[in-house]
Amino acid sequence: xxxLPAILPLLIANNGYSYLAAGLxxxxxxxxxxxxxxxxxxxxxxxxxxxxxxxxxLISAVFVSLMGLAHDYSIIMLFAVLxxxxxxCFHPAALSLVSRLCTSENRGRVTSTFVVGGNFGYAIGPVxxxxxVWWLGPPGLLLLIFPALFMAFALRYLLPGGIAGASETHAPxxxxxxxxxxxxxxxxxxxxxxxxxxxxxxxxxFLPMYxxxxxxxxxxxxxxxxxxxxxxxxxxxxxxxxxxxxxxxEFMVVGxxxxxxxxxxxxxxTGILAIIxxxxxxxxxxxxxxxAVAMGxxxxxxxxxxxxxxxxxxxxxxxxxGVAVNGVIADHYSLAAALGTIPIxxxxxxxxxxxxxxPWKSLKRYLKFxxxx
Numbered sequence: 001x002x003x004l005p006a007i008l009p010l011l012i013a014n015n016g017y018s019y020l021a022a023g024l025x026x027x028x029x030x031x032x033x034x035x036x037x038x039x040x041x042x043x044x045x046x047x048x049x050x051x052x053x054x055x056x057x058l059i060s061a062v063f064v065s066l067m068g069l070a071h072d073y074s075i076i077m078l079f080a081v082l083x084x085x086x087x088x089c090f091h092p093a094a095l096s097l098v099s100r101l102c103t104s105e106n107r108g109r110v111t112s113t114f115v116v117g118g119n120f121g122y123a124i125g126p127v128x129x130x131x132x133v134w135w136l137g138p139p140g141l142l143l144l145i146f147p148a149l150f151m152a153f154a155l156r157y158l159l160p161g162g163i164a165g166a167s168e169t170h171a172p173x174x175x176x177x178x179x180x181x182x183x184x185x186x187x188x189x190x191x192x193x194x195x196x197x198x199x200x201x202x203x204x205x206f207l208p209m210y211x212x213x214x215x216x217x218x219x220x221x222x223x224x225x226x227x228x229x230x231x232x233x234x235x236x237x238x239x240x241x242x243x244x245x246x247x248x249x250e251f252m253v254v255g256x257x258x259x260x261x262x263x264x265x266x267x268x269x270t271g272i273l274a275i276i277x278x279x280x281x282x283x284x285x286x287x288x289x290x291x292a293v294a295m296g297x298x299x300x301x302x303x304x305x306x307x308x309x310x311x312x313x314x315x316x317x318x319x320x321x322g323v324a325v326n327g328v329i330a331d332h333y334s335l336a337a338a339l340g341t342i343p344i345x346x347x348x349x350x351x352x353x354x355x356x357x358x359p360w361k362s363l364k365r366y367l368k369f370x371x372x373x
Contacts, residue, residue, distance in 0.1 A: 001087055003064050003144070004029055004080060006126035010133055015071060025080050032084035034317030041092035041309030045302070051089040053097075053159070054152035059086025061148030068133070068141030088313065095308035097159075099297045105244060107297065108251075112240025112290035119233045123226075185357040186299045186307065190315055192352040193292050195345035196256065197319020200285060202326045202342050203228075207278075210335050224275060231279040232286025239287030240294070247361025248295050252288050252353045259284035260343045260350075267340065285346070295358060 008022045043049040051059075063083035070076045095114070102110045132140035204225065211221035235255075243251040259281050266277035296307040322345065330338035 001029075001033075001060075002122050002125040003129040003141070004067070004083075006129045007067070007133060007138070007141070010138060011076070014138070015073070017073065021073065025077060028077055029080045029084045029087075030317060030320065032081050033088045034313045036085060036088040037091055037309035037313030038306055039309070040088055041096075041305035041307070042303070044092050044096060044305035050093045050096075050305075053090060053094055054155045056086045056089035056093065057148055057155070058152050059083070059089065061086075061145050065141045065144045068138040088309075091312045092305040092309045095293070095297075095312070096305045099304045099308075102294075102297075104298075107294045108240035108243035108248060108291055110240075111294040111297070112236045115290040115293065116233055116236050119229075119236070123229065123233075183300075186296060186310075188352050188356040189292060189295055189299060189358075190310060192252075192349040192356070193311060193315040194318045194322075195349040195352070196285065196288065196292070197316050198322030198325075198345045199259075199342050199349075201320045201323045202338070203281075203285075205323050206326060206330065206335060206339050210339050213335060224278065227275075228278050228282035229286075231282040232289075235283035235285075235287030236290045238283075239289075239291050243291045243294065247359075248291050248298075249353065249356070249358050249360055250362050251291055252295070253350055255284050255288045255291075256346055256350045256353060260346055263343055263346075267336075299358065 005026055008025070011017055011025075012019070012022050040051075060083045063079040063086065067076055067079050067083075070079060095111075098111060098114045099107075129141065129144070132143055136143070207228075208218075208221045208225055211224060212218060216224070239251060239255060262277050262281040262284060266274050266281060269277060293308070293311050296311045297304050300307040326338040326341065329341060
C-alpha cells in the first residue's frame with residue numbers, strides 16, 4: 001500500500017506530472033480501497049463471495065509492480081485502482097478468518113498480532129521500493145512480485161482450505177450477546193474510530209513540519225515521527241493483551257484519554273522530555289486500533305466481513321478527510337494551532353467510547369464487589 005506515495009517523486013521527475021496529478025494517484029487508490037472494502041465485506045457475509053487471500057495479495061503486488069513499466073498517466077491510474085481492489089479484497093476476507101480463529105479470551109491479542117503485521121509492512125514498503133528504484137530504476141519495482149509470490153504459495157500451503165476450511169475447525173466464538181442485532185453500537189464505534197483516525201493522520205501529516213519549524217532538521221524530524229509510529233506498534237501489541245484481561249471498553253477509554261495529556265506535554269516541553277511525551281502519545285493512541293477492530297467483530301458477529309471493511313476502509317478514509325480541517329486552521333492561524341486542535345477529536349472519541357452500548361468488564365466486576373466474608 002505505501003509503495004505508491006514513495007515513488008511519487010520519481011513519477012514527477014521522470015514523467016513531468018504536476019503535484020496535483022501525482023496526488024490524484026494516491027487519492028484514487030485510497031478512495032477505491034476505502035469505498036469497496038465494506039461492499040466486499042458485505043458480499044462475503046451475505047453471499048459467501050470472497051477472493052482467495054493468495055489471489056488478492058497477487059493482484060495488489062502485480063499492479064503496483066507494473067507501475068514501474070508504465071509511462072502513460074491513464075495506465076498508471078488504472079494500475080493504482082486495480083492494486084487498490086486487491087487491497088480491498090484482502091482485508092475483509094483476512095479479518096473474517098482472524099475472527100474465526102479467536103475466542104472471547106484472546107480476540108484482542110490475536111487481532112493486534114494481525115494488525116501489527118500490516119504495520120510492519122507499511123513501514124518497510126517505502127524503504128524496499130526506494131532501494132529497488134534507486135538500484136534498478138522504476139523497472140526494479142517488478143522485483144516486488146517475488147515476495148508476494150512467496151507469501152501466496154505460503155498461504156496456499158498453510159490454509160489449503162482457505163476461509164471455508166478454517167471455519168470448519170474454528171467455529172465463531174463471540175460471547176458478547178448484547179445488541180447483536182442492533183447496528184447503533186457499531187455505528188457509535190465507527191464514529192469514534194473516524195475521530196481517532198483523524199487525529200492520527202493529522203499528527204503524521206503536520207508533526208514533521210512543526211518539528212522542522214521548531215529547529216529540528218528534516219532527518220531528526222522524520223526519525224521522531226518514525227519512533228512515534230514504532231511506539232504505536234508496541235502499543236497495539238500491549239493493548240490487545242490488556243484488553244483481553246481487563247476489558248476492551250475500559251482500555252479504549254483509558255488509552256484514548258491518556259494520549260491527550262501526553263500530546264499537550266509534548267507541546268509545552270522541549271528536548272528529551274518532548275520526545276518522550278510524543279512517544280507516549282503514539283503508544284496510547286495507536287494501542288486502541290486493533291482493540292476497536294476486535295470490538296467491531298463482537299458487536300457484529302454475523303457481519304464480520306462488513307465490520308472489517310468499514311473499520312479498515314471507511315473509518316480510515318473519512319478520518320483522513322479530517323486532516324483538511326487542520327490544514328485550513330494552519331493556513332488561517334498557525335501550524336501550532338493546527339496541531340493544538342488534534343486532541344479535540346480524541347476527546348470526542350473518548351466520550352463516544354464511554355457511551356457505546358458495550359459491556360464493561362473490570363468496572364462491572366468492581367461495582368459488583370462484595371466485601372462480605
